[in-house]
Amino acid sequence: MSQEQVYSDAGFGQSVPRGTRPAIVVVDFSYGFTDTQYPTAADMSAQIAATRSLTDKARALGLPVIYTTIAYQPWERDSLPWLKKASGMAALLAGSRLVEIDAATGIQPADPVIVKHGASAFHGTNLAGLLTGASVDTVIVTGATTSGCVRATVVDAVQSGFNVLVPRDCCADRAEAPHEANLYDMNQKYADVTDAADIAVWLDSLA
Template structure:
């Protein structure tokens, strides 16, 4: 049995229903993940441009646009277990340029910024409260990295009761294999993986 048939036979890959109140969550498009002078970054120029289009369209219709960034206090660096495994993340210290949202996203003063300490944008943060307060029923997730913080956010989003959409051309990763594998898996189990044009057309239709 082929891979696609195996997943289909197991009941995976159904389409996600789309609500009427979207929210855009842009995961970790901070300079530490977008500026190639930093070793933690990947080339995300095209993904940033397409994410900006989605954010601009959502904002123009009054839908919330929320950015996330990983930012550590110096006192956390020698304590948190993730930083013992992923030591490169130790550079993401509060007050540094690495934790600032890349201006190429088109971030605006009215956009909320959620500070997080791990992969999921929901864990230990205000994200769920912000989405609930805005009446969001469908979350569009973009950002970096596809196999890490985007995936962690997508899994927690659907577990928190949201329909989830992931435009693949708005997600960046350091290598193609984990990027592709995680998009496939998210599409089968947690979200609809689509593209930015589809998201823009959907936003326009609301």
């Protein structure tokens, strides 16, 4: 039996309903992830450009665009379990350039920036309340990394009651294998994995 058949027989891979009030959450396109002078980063220029094509459109339609960054205080470096497992993340100190959103994303002064201390953009933040307050019913998740913070955000978005879309060409990772494996798994269980062109057409249909 094929892998696709196994998932289909188990009832996975159904289509996600699309609402009428989407928001775009751009996960961790900060310099610590996007500027390759830092060891925690990778070249994400293509994914940033694809994401920007959507965020520019969303703003023009009056839809929320929200960014996230990971930023730690010095005292957290020795106390958080995640930083013992992923010690490179300890370089993401509050106030440093590494935690600033990459200007190539086209971030605007009015765009909210959620500061998080773990993988999910929902855990320990006010993101769910921000989305609910804006009457959002569908969350488009982009950013980095696909296998880490994007996936964690997608799972928590579903668990927070939102329909979720993931444009694959707007998500970046440090390696191809975890990128593809997690896109596949998210598409089966939590979100519709699509692309920027499809999302753009849908956003235009809402105008």
